[in-house]
Amino acid sequence: MTTPRERAPAATRVLAVDVGGTKFAAAVIDADGTVHARTEEPIAGAEPVEVLRRVVTMAEPAEVAAVAIGSAGPLDRARGTVSPVNIPAWRDFPIVDTVAGWLPAVPVLLAGDAQCMALGEWWRGDRPGALLGVVVSTGIGGGLVLDGRPHLGSTGNAGHIGHITVDPRGEPCPCGAVGCVETFSSGPAMVRWARGQGWSGADARRLADDARAGDAVAVCAFERGAEALATGLLTTAALCDVDRVVIGGGVAAAGDVLFAPLRGALEGRRGMAFLKRLCVEPAVLGRDAGLFGAAALALSPG
């Protein structure tokens, strides 16, 4: 198995860029994981392309061997374009060509934000084996590290655990399918369901607080979300034979309110022997997982 640490010369530095729906971040990171510079800017009230230019041009072209961008999706890896749901001004925005224009002669790589989160947790979280990373937040995203390298997929879209059908009688999903994991387990989905049962809060943070305090509807909303997520995790484990699942994102930050019913839902359903060893763990890198994952993408392009 080849890890980024083994493959890249220790002196290699790359520029990692995290394109989120509300802020952009960038960092110069070297092959042993040291962060040499880091910057971050909200995009509210600004031209997104100007914010991107400012965070990217913190690095001199001579300073870095590559630029790697982890971006909110959808994205088209072949064309190097992104259309982040929360940045309406960017539809098929040519982010790779744009960044390449600012840092000439430096290769520019692109992957999804959840793919980068998975890769970052694998690399800097020191997680051996094959891994599924899941971001449970406004949506549900995922990324796979298989055989010691990121599995991005033929079109760059591997890891879409949020949009697999776990209940054929579930509600329609904006993606076009029905009963997707995201329609049960995302923050807005749990809030929507709880409000339909008479809960009167506004957001997932409040729902988590109420579940922690024992509110029956809030507890049930998390149990329902955990059940669908458990199906998605077991499905991924059966198909990809991963060793561990790492879960991050705003809703996962609620901790046991999500992890306790999730572990409960998994326990009764790990049929096949190789599924019994699957570990489910909270993410450890927090908001920098995506930056480290983007760096790992550039340091180990294989």
Place this chain on the structure above:
Amino acid sequence: MTTPRERAPAATRVLAVDVGGTKFAAAVIDADGTVHARTEEPIAGAEPVEVLRRVVTMAEPAEVAAVAIGSAGPLDRARGTVSPVNIPAWRDFPIVDTVAGWLPAVPVLLAGDAQCMALGEWWRGDRPGALLGVVVSTGIGGGLVLDGRPHLGSTGNAGHIGHITVDPRGEPCPCGAVGCVETFSSGPAMVRWARGQGWSGADARRLADDARAGDAVAVCAFERGAEALATGLLTTAALCDVDRVVIGGGVAAAGDVLFAPLRGALEGRRGMAFLKRLCVEPAVLGRDAGLFGAAALALSPG
């Protein structure tokens, strides 16, 4: 992308072994796909280990660079053991050590039969890109070829599409989960459902004949199986971002009786753009796909 043809010297010959539930086959195959010798023996009425010895020792150790075995499962790749459901005498049978004892100094590799089918269809079926191979038969098995190489998984169990839950209210599966693809789409599952609806035939071949002749219950049994299988294929495509699905096995040999409702079930549900390009094709190599796949495993161990 690296193919076995590019990686192995053309003169390399390997012994490919196919361990099925009712017969064993073996062939000496070289790096350009030429079959130099082939043998096959039923196991009914014989000691399975004696049948194995006869098909394996057709090759001289000096003649082959490796032995690769594709076996019915379950199997444990790390320990080199197999427990094929239809060979009760073999439970945790140490097939790798046994074969290594007969052909000293030759490396022995092991993978699942459906994994080898997928790899064989990818290699000799000349199928570019990433591929899911599915065997629809008495059970449902699968195998993945990702990034130009077999993805066998951390424990060697990747590709278990037959045992992912596609309906949480489905019937219990012997694997321990509920509503698995196999409980809807295998030959016995479709027969069982049809008999519950008043159909009086005995097996999947007859069910396919009756569906072809327009029997309403038989048609509906295949539609129901195709619907669950479609969910499994779309799930795999969303998670692994494969380019194509190749379907083989005894039930798939029924042709349009399965493929027509399968394509119909897929059409309405390809939500995300990257799913729209997924091709679903019948297998072309027939019963030798597993032998070619085992050969490819040995010729390109990467």
